[in-house]
Amino acid sequence: MKVFEKKILTLSVLSILLSGTVSAEESTVHVGTVSVQGQALGGGLMVQEDTPKARSVVTADALEKNPGAGNALDKIKNVPGLQLSSNDSSGISGLAYTMRGMSADQIGLSADGVPLNDSGNYAVYPNLLGDSENIGQVFVTQGSSEADGPHIGSSGGNIGLSTKRPDKDAGLFVEQKFGSNSLRKSFARIETGKIGNFSAWLSASNTEADKWRGFGSLESTRIESSMFYQADNGNTSNLIIKYNKQNNYQYNNVTKANYDAAENAAGTTGHRADYDDPRYKNALNPFENLNISFTQTLLLSDTVSASIQPYYYWGNGGGSGGTSNLSRSSSRSGIYDLSNLAGTTAFYRPSMTATWRPGVTAKVKWDINEQHSLSAGYWYERARQRQTQPYITTNNVTGPADRWADSNQFTDANGKIVQGRNQFTTTPAQRVWIQDTWFVSPQVTLSGGLAWESVKRQGENRGSLSTVASQKEAKYNELLPNFSAKYQINQNHQVFYNISRNMRTPQNYVLYNSGDSLSLDPELSLNNELGWRYQTEKMLLSATLFNMGYKNRQISSQDASNDSIMINAGKVNSRGLELEWGGNFAKNFNYYLSYSYIDTEQKNNVTSRGVELPTKGKEIPNTSKNLLTASVGYDDNMWSWNFKGNYTGPFYGDMTNDEKIAGRTTFDFSAGVNLPVDKKFIKEAKLSFGVNNIFDKEYLDIARTIQINSKTTGVATGSAPAYAIGEERTFVISLSAKM
Template sequence: MTPLRTPLCLALFAALPLMAHADDVADKVTDAKKDPTTLDTVSVVGQNATRQVQQLGKLDIQQQTPGTSPLQMLQRMPGVHFVSNEPFGTDEWSSRISLRGFNHTQLGYTLDGIPLGNADYHTGDGLSVTRAWIGESLGELDLSQGSGALGTASTSNLGGTVQLHTDDPSRTPGVRVNATGGSYGFKRGYIRGDIGEHDGFSAYVAGMYVDAPKWKGDDGQRQRQFIGNAIYDWTGGRITGIVDVVRRTEQAYLDLSKDSLRRCGYRFDYLAPDWQRSVDIANGKYSGCVTSADDTYFNGNGIRQDEIGSVKGEFFLSDNLTLNVQPYYHHDLGQGHWYAPKSDLPYTPAPGDAPIALRLSHYLMTRGGIMNSLEYQLGEHHLQAGFWFEDSHYTIARSFQAIPDGGPISQDRIYDTYDNVLFRQRFMTLTRQWYIEDDFSLLDDRLHIDGGFKGHNVTTNAIALLPGRASGALTARSDFLPQIAANYRLGGGWETFASFQVNQNAYEPGANGAWSSDQKTFDGLSKHLRPERSANSELGVRYVDDTVQSSLALYNIDFKNRLLVIVPCAGVVSCPNQIANVGKVNARGAEFTVVWQPTRDVRWFNSATYNDAKYKDNYLDGGVLVPTRGKTVVDSPKKMLASEVSYRFGDVEAKLGAKYTGARYYTYVNDQRIGGFTLFDAGLTWNLGRMGSVQSTKVSLTVSNLLGRKYVATIDSNGFTTSDPNGTFQTLLVGAPRQGFLTVDMTF
């Protein structure tokens, strides 16, 4: 353990008895003067904000089906493209979110200010939102489609940001429990206990389990999670903190191609538990729709074990001056399993071994950091300055575990063996980021302006512990990344807003970054490599009255040094990736939102999105020109529409929602696309109120994919490729069929 992380861990765990919840001051204070107006449960248009923002409050979060991913909760917001191959959006292999043409690895994510990295499945710098916190114990979910706050602790937010805020402990003691059951044997339980407030101290602990069998194939998802949250207030400030411990095993769904989907159908999956057929296919004895050893495999899964915690101090040094200090620490141990046939192995199986091996992807990460900021109120000016430091160590490896003849070996454990190693790399990343910001008002508070800049210096040094992948150091540095935004209230419920921001992406460590190529490719690339950079401009107008909220935002994004990761082989083979700088990308579009609520019992939400994102340059691949200029950015639908109507009659509330997602490409030259689709869902909730010693009881029924639509959800489970003329690239995951769930929720 480094000298930095030793005192950091001691400080963190010594303070665990005072663990408390706190929102990220860097973002909260910025938006304090621009509190979005909340229409019942969700601030759809962000009234008074200087940029395009939305907010889901606690009540709206509680109305979601328990177990729903925070990212899926945002799917109807304008500009949000979200897909998953199961109804809760928690399958980490398939879940994807993008905003305005920026994919999930180009956005920023935080939990109470703690950086969560770039949301990549193989992330070497963070934690999946799915594992970051239990949904029922979230208090707020903030979305910024374009310009995230300067104080956001992220080096990947070329596009927008998603910020999770944990729920405050209750001031009164109590217990909440719920249980959910549903299609295909789904089971989930949740319990939370609050101790109430005692001389400024309050806290809760909560736990969750989920067993979610797959809707096709064998096995499923299993997750066990424990969280703790506490708060201590006194006249001179606040001590806050959180802790999260999670254990997750996720059985994957089979990656399909257009060709295999046509030959084998919607429910084609891994072969488990049929071991003999897997052996036959590995030996070239095909049956059914299978025509090659890579059409399907025996099985595949992922295991993740995480512990993350943070302590934050807010110290009121004077009436006008506040100091914020927040150390954090995160440890992740994980492994991915994939049964590979002998034709995909880098060695010949020994006598007595099966013609199949278990491919192991080893993940180990430890990271610690600290965020500091000062806030000073000087007349009408709210001044902020902050600094974020993180030290991260990440190791990734691929190896193959031999399997004796006679049957498969367990996928429910982490193997600490490195036989038949394909590659092994260690990444050491130092992150330093700083910002300065001023918020002020003019013209009798009708004009609000916030502006400032941030800078960062992020150095990643990769060491190839074994041949097969690249070594070397890359630094992403910029001392001036400006942001300015304004809001002007016209009167009569009308207002305008505008913002401009420049952002830069750090180089991504791990399986999908520049180091995922071989050494020769990396050496040639690194001489001319530049960090990805974006310039986001947006202009909008809002109107709000007693029954209507509406917003129209127009945006333009110029993106330089766009790096493409090209996967040249089947995913299980794990050959080195190809990396290409395709130069510039431009995205422009519009986002429209309107919410009509004529009475307390009726609410109708609608959003429409148009996004035109195109590559502006061609690129060379081995001296061959690849014609990407003018082509649409992969996985970037041009049109999206969403609508949801809810009606409450007495103690019962009914909802009906729909989302249309337009066509998407999964090849850079646009020779293969996936058609658009529309999904409907419905829900019915009955609030039974107090029943004896039970303070409140609620029964909910929800149905996803109401019409049973067959569609392709994820189109990059194995990344993207330059061209796929025969439709054989296996990177597609189909969406889940209609499913229903019943929840009983009680508080004591």
């Protein structure tokens, strides 16, 4: 792996010498299929918006003013509709979120047009997000995926990250953070500045921290680079490379009953405990990944432009929650001879996943006349994913012999590597779309489009302790129309309406589960939005009513034999209101407020272990009806501060709504000062301080393991959901400088 890291570093350095950027004077930032223009208000948490759909944008200014070490999603968690939880404030541990009742694996996530959701189960991992210091903008479309979105698992909305463009001036940016739980983050970025038509940057970072509860540590090393070239004729080339390697220990999720019992015990803080020693030594999560994308834009004429973007993702690693026992009777499939086991033996058994994911997106835009602009495109990806569970020699003193599971793998009496899971999935996917925007008048704009998406799942089960070798495949095709309308009442007021159909292909579990999981239809949603915006130079206000219905909801369940199956849980409806208000007061003060009311309803009962469970009419788990964030800040270009309060209402941890988690209110504070410097050597320097959860609120956070039923019904035994624990009060100090 050290050799691989050297190759990545060499590639990054060479790429800096071969590329450049568009001039920094350009005021339009391209994010997906739309452009955002205008002044950022509310501390950078809102911008003037013309998109005819619900959409929130967080600027680099807001990301930079947040001194925490969190990733880009940690720093946008207060936008309307989004309910997000992270294991800690390091930015490199686990996270989970919902949006309008949809979970993270139903919401598209992309960076610079490249998909980040796992190709198999659509999960989202912090290691894929990169350093937030290199993010230029984050946008959230709460209900609709982009027409050209490269997603096969997005029945909900979409979150997009845009990497910052290289600066026009050469320089060096360095930053050092220190914080609670031995947090240390070192970050450096060097800018080449404009060299003719070229410019680029290269960054490196290292983050280390102790887990805030339990034993173990967290570590991540990143190397990232962006290179831009703009020819004299306006054509541009952009190469982005992001590499990450982490060595983390896992957090243990807890049940509500265990949390309450520990909290009520006199004189103890056990409700914030974690894996004990020595179990934690086998609760590991190593991972390594590389993202490369190259975007070429071409101005073919005054009215026609095109772009092509090939990309490649590679990742390898996995996690374990502790040791697993292996005995002679463990081979239920009969394909292993375990006679060489003397008795029951404990092994480190991580769920390892290796992914190879090449893809390409091609687009063309034709401004036919002053009234019509036509765009079309094609996206293709062929993801391959190998998922294994080898048994690695370990002990409770030093942990596993190889945390990466490359060596010390246990073999049976015939020399076969024993696997608890051994699957290889190939997922070819493609999307074709066409979109027409009609400028009916200076006040009225209509847009309509149609996409066709086709996905094939090809699964090769290579045999494991519980299954014999087999092959399965399934194919899914859908037409996905969309329509939107915007009416600009006057300079300040606009209203919009949007309706779109979104698709989520069944997860790759359907290829390997018991039963007839292959018969599942894709999850399909219909999103309706009606919104109003009021925009001035000093204040932005938006209000959106939404109604989203989706069918063929896909969940994991169990059959009468207790084997895992994927089932169709029927229909769900999510409706509500989202408000966002931001602006600037006199004398350098700013404010921001977001509020969401989300009412969800399951329309069908769900069957588990042959028993029909009462889920009809119940709310979706992990979704609070009321979310509120309010902040006030100050910034005079020398001093800045921000005080924020966040209320998250009660929510359920199971589909039958048997277990309810109380709501909570937390407060955060941050401040910064620009230090006096000698401009000859240091252009600017800043000292920042932040504290999260000021009053050390203790609470259970989002459910990480959702159950269908918490209470036993017939032979359907109830299972307790497992929750993350809200992080204690933490602080961070940051010192940065530009040279």
